[in-house]
């Protein structure tokens with residue numbers, strides 16, 4: 001039974017301060033992951049103030065590409081730096097986490113369709129490791145390099161690995177309605193389009209609206225919840241908003 005958990009960049013970093021980790025939250029999420037000891041767990045993390053800051057500065061998004069190698073390396077380099085921090089906090093809790101850098105394992109075609117290699121992820125799981133992927137840059141036919149969000153990676157992994165459970169831990173306790181109440185379940189984009197917005201912080205990949213779109217396209221249900229509910233999700237409960 002494969003579980004995919006995304007740690008939102010807005011959770012593990014201080015999204016308003018360039019390249020600043022939220023170390024306390026990252027440490028407590030790492031402890032929750034270690035305590036849950038879930039079999040076949042894949043972790044994905046977002047960009048937060050590492051990836052999004054550089055992507056916004058260089059003018060690259062999920063659809064607008066760049067060809068300047070310095071810019072590409074600034075975005076990719078910031079994400080590998082954040083990935084090293086995430087790995088080190090997981091290692092501190094004895095989680096057998098290993099890095100997978102999507103930049104070298106993915107491509108988009110001219111229609112923007114993503115292909116992501118997942119054999120290495122599946123083999124890591126078979127060998128008892130916890131693969132840790134992250135939002136990154138991706139080569140994109142006709143565009144140079146665009147941004148690949150952790151949410152797209154979650155959706156691609158969910159399908160390729162036939163994941164049984166998919167969870168996105170963000171700063172919010174779920175998808176919120178106009179009164180800031182958690183919406184328990186979303187089955188279609190149109191039901192909630194009015195309340196879905198972009199991120200409060202610098203974000204080049206579309207915030208909550210993009211997340212809901214990606215998750216609705218998945219074959220299995222997914223959950224959006226806040227940091228306090230990670231243990232509940234890993235224990236098999238259904239916290240926050242169920243999508244799909």
Ligand SMILES: Nc1ncnc2c1ncn2[C@@H]1O[C@H](COP(=O)(O)OP(=O)(O)OP(=O)(O)O)[C@@H](O)[C@H]1O
Pocket residue numbers: 007008009010011045046047048049052150169170171172174175176177195196197198199200201203205206207208209
């Ligand atoms: N209806 C909504 N319900 C909840 N959050 C919403 C809604 N509309 C917009 N948002 C915004 O979406 C944000 C979550 O998206 P964001 O992309 O910042 O999260 P993340 O995945 O944790 O971060 P990252 O993209 O860096 O990985 C919330 O912090 C909130 O500002």
Ligand SMILES: C=C(C)CCOP(=O)(O)O
Pocket residue numbers: 009045046047048051052055075079134135136137147148149150151204205
């Ligand atoms: C900005 C970069 C490079 C990654 C974005 O990933 P996300 O935070 O999951 O949307």
